[in-house]
Amino acid sequence: MNRHSMTAPSLRRGLGWMLWLLVGLWIAGCGTGALPVPVDLPTPTPFVVEATATPAPTSVAQPVTLRYALWDPNQVPAYQACADQFMAVNPLISVEIEQADWAEYWDQLENAMAAGDAPDVFANHLTRLPDLAAAGKILDLEPLMLRDGVDDTIYIGRLPRMWMRAGERYGLPKDWDTIALVYNRELLAAAGVPPAALTNLTWNPRDGGLFQQMLGRLTLDRAGNNALSPDFNADEVAQYALTMPGSDGGGAYGQSQWSNLAVADGFHFTDYLFADRYYYDDPALMETLAWYQRLINELGYHTPLPADDPVDGRTRFLAGEAALITDGSWQIGTYVNDAPFDVGFVPLPVGPQGRKSMLNSVADSIWAGTPHPEAAWAWVTYLGSVDCQLIVGEYAVTFPALQSGVERMLAHYDDVGVNVHAYTAYLREDDDQIFLFPVTEHAAAINAVMEPVIAAVLRGEVDPAVALPAANEKVNALFDGVNMP
CATH class of the missing domain: 3.40.190.10 (Periplasmic binding protein-like II)
Incomplete structure (x- = not known):
């Protein structure tokens, strides 16, 4: 860790209203008018105090090995820590993490899908969402969300809506960036x-x-x-x-x-x-x-x-x-x-x-051809849970999709004297300073x-x-x- 002579201010102070302001700005798109995105979802709450809890075990009758793919090598340690916690309470589910750099990631994923041997769950990017969804290569998670009563209002702003099209949902948010x-x-x-x-x-x-x-x-x-x-x-x-x-x-x-x-x-x-x-x-x-x-x-x-x-x-x-x-x-x-x-x-x-x-936003999606859809869904819901998001925030690689995870990341850099408020400053201002990845x-x-x-x-x-x-x-x-x- 390098030395930093500038002492960071309290970056956590006022974060609640900062992220609530994001709700009104999020789908500003490219500076144009209202966007044709789903509007029938609950309005996200301005501030959610999430409690840390041990993840609930899921009901899997037979041992299952899930493959989870992502492109950023810097995030592997955080998600390995998440996997360790998840497997501790789900002993019948093993999670194996696969990483490939961005330049090779999508070709490998497409080839694996074509061969019927893709990872069960993978980190997805907004640019790839429309084509993967249109080709039927990723599962619609909305029926599972409704069945299990998963609350998407715990996520910052309208992050969940970025992963929906025509009432179908193709990912649970994991992080965002500026x-x-x-x-x-x-x-x-x-x-x-x-x-x-x-x-x-x-x-x-x-x-x-x-x-x-x-x-x-x-x-x-x-x-x-x-x-x-x-x-x-x-x-x-x-x-x-x-x-x-x-x-x-x-x-x-x-x-x-x-x-x-x-x-x-x-x-x-x-x-x-x-x-x-x-x-x-x-x-x-x-x-x-x-x-x-x-x-x-x-x-x-x-x-x-x-x-x-x-x-x-x-x-x-x-x-x-x-x-x-x-x-x-x-x-x-x-x-x-x-x-x-x-x-x-x-x-x-x-x-x-x-x-x-x-x-931009990144989410976790489930391959439509997975032989283990229930176990994959359990892993995806855990990845988007408070427990995993706090771990991701502690590793301080990306801003998590939950407010508590963002606070954890800011606290990490606050403690070592690094001021990273520049990345969240856009969301604190009165005017629209963000535009959405196409x-x-x-x-x-x-x-x-x-x-x-x-x-x-x-x-x-x-x-x-x-x-x-x-x-x-x-x-x-x-x-x-x-x-x-």
Whole structure:
């Protein structure tokens, strides 16, 4: 654990009303009107004090081995602890955890489903929900919820509704995430920049606002000149101000990369949940990506994205090559534990339409072909219970879907002096600062279209005003059953 000189305030204080406010903001989607989501569920209560209890055993007559799959290796210890507790009171059920990195996870899962040998339960992502549900590959949990009287109002805000379509439910929430700006304290100090100076940055796609000025101050050439100096040499950059996770620009959704500033400029991916049209031809997205293009290829403020030598931006940041990186709350532990320097977290800059962060949810789903549906359901309900969520909060890798689990995670970082309030700050404000991860069919095909286009734009190889409309036409053709070349 790194040392952190800043003492965190009481992050738990006021969390109840913060998360209640989330109820009113959650399904704001992409900044558009009401979304066609189920409305017949009970309104979530503003604050639930959950009691910790030993999980109740389930009735299984014969020994059963369940396979549980997830993609994040950092979460395996937490869920192994959950499995140990679950198995202690359910001795006839064994849980085996399987982990595969994101790049291989979905292909492996799809292949296993096709072969009839998939994990019984798996961590599911919103982008994959529509296609898996439409193909009948995951169970509708709503009949089981009603049969067993499982209360979904214990979850934060409208998280449960994000996993419902046309009255059917395909997962129980496990966690949620937002995006913030992560900074290297040492590089800020060397530039004479107090961390507080990062908290009120403004941005626009024309001149970059105060954010771009700060990036110029934090970019250095080999002679030690920052980018605001007339002597700065953009061809000889020794320290970049900014980098982004991955090496391809974030693909179709740019969750931790460009989407947040684009939406802050007025862009929206779709009109609502399960929509059948995208707006990658929106001028707001074009000018946002054009700004990134200049930042990377002309100004030298941002790390390059060379196709022939891809390097993950997280690796660059942890190596001290960049002072700042935008990243998700699921990576807090990576920066706190792995960086050889102290880090801090602040909310993203404020754009023309305000401060915006993408919000995403992960849930546990049951494979429709499981030979053990009752045991799988028992495991899923336990994963979403107070008992497991408190364990997950204690391991402090992701923000759990239950309020008590979030409080446990915040308490963990509070106790070690790390202020991670930047990720929850979006939910405390009076205006809508969150937008939903796009949830539509054809996610994999959409990414196949958009990933090379986004990468080419950011590398300066194509004009976003030309490339994005053409790509958008291909994306929308998918919903019409057409695969354009």
